Amino acid sequence: DTGVSQNPRHKITKRGQNVTFRCDPISEHNRLYWYRQTLGQGPEFLTYFQNEAQLEKSRLLSDRFSAERPKGSFSTLEIQRTEQGDSAMYLCASSLSRDGGYTFGSGTRLTVV
Amino acid sequence: AQTVTQSQPEMSVQEAETVTLSCTYDTSESDYYLFWYKQPPSRQMILVIRQEAYKQQNATENRFSVNFQKAAKSFSLKISDSQLGDAAMYFCAYRNTQGGSEKLVFGKGTKLTVNP
Numbered sequence: 001d002t003g004v005s006q007n008p009r010h011k012i013t014k015r016g017q018n019v020t021f022r023c024d025p026i027s028e029h030n031r032l033y034w035y036r037q038t039l040g041q042g043p044e045f046l047t048y049f050q051n052e053a054q055l056e057k058s059r060l061l062s063d064r065f066s067a068e069r070p071k072g073s074f075s076t077l078e079i080q081r082t083e084q085g086d087s088a089m090y091l092c093a094s095s096l097s098r099d100g101g102y103t104f105g106s107g108t109r110l111t112v113v
Numbered sequence: 114a115q116t117v118t119q120s121q122p123e124m125s126v127q128e129a130e131t132v133t134l135s136c137t138y139d140t141s142e143s144d145y146y147l148f149w150y151k152q153p154p155s156r157q158m159i160l161v162i163r164q165e166a167y168k169q170q171n172a173t174e175n176r177f178s179v180n181f182q183k184a185a186k187s188f189s190l191k192i193s194d195s196q197l198g199d200a201a202m203y204f205c206a207y208r209n210t211q212g213g214s215e216k217l218v219f220g221k222g223t224k225l226t227v228n229p
């Protein structure tokens with residue numbers, strides 16, 4: 001069990017560029033979640049997968065955001081046409097069941113300049 | 114919609130002392146989960162303790178315990194014998210047990226400083 005892995009750890013991009021983040025969950029976990037955390041705030045829910053199916057999306061997830069989890073393993077989160085307001089820590093978490101707590105990754109810190 | 118409020122942006126405690134972090138929440142559901150997560154500086158978020166609303170007994174994990182007051186919608190975290198490694202942001206979180214949503218709703222967090 002190597003935990004939840006997120007890459008890259010840091011990403012600096014220019015406004016208007018597209019970025020993609022990757023999350024590798026704990027291998028036996030079928031549930032995968034994406035959250036966004038801005039400075040001084042708690043994490044905010046973005047989206048949730050059970051296996052390869054995206055079952056829930058927040059209204060925070062605008063049309064510029066898309067997430068995938070092909071084959072129910074790793075997941076990617078893409079942000080198109082980045083804006084300065086997208087600067088945040090993007091957290092991925094996974095879990096084995098609805099009842100348990102999540103295991104979080106270390107996050108990807110995005111800075112849009 | 115459910116909300117979680119942590120009214121203490123910052124708290125400090127002396128090493129070996131006890132500290133209590135406050136959390137209140139708002140929901141119309143009768144059954145749900147409550148969590149406390151710890152986020153050390155530049156490190157990943159870790160689950161500290163979990164409480165199921167239908168269980169009246171307060172959860173305990175070693176030096177960490179909760180005071181769950183369902184009627185008051187209060188869920189405080191007590192840290193006993195505080196250690197330097199307890200210094201972190203602490204987030205209270207809520208999740209429904211029913212329905213399709215599995216999202217966690219977090220409070221804004223409390224920054225805990227442990228003084229030697």
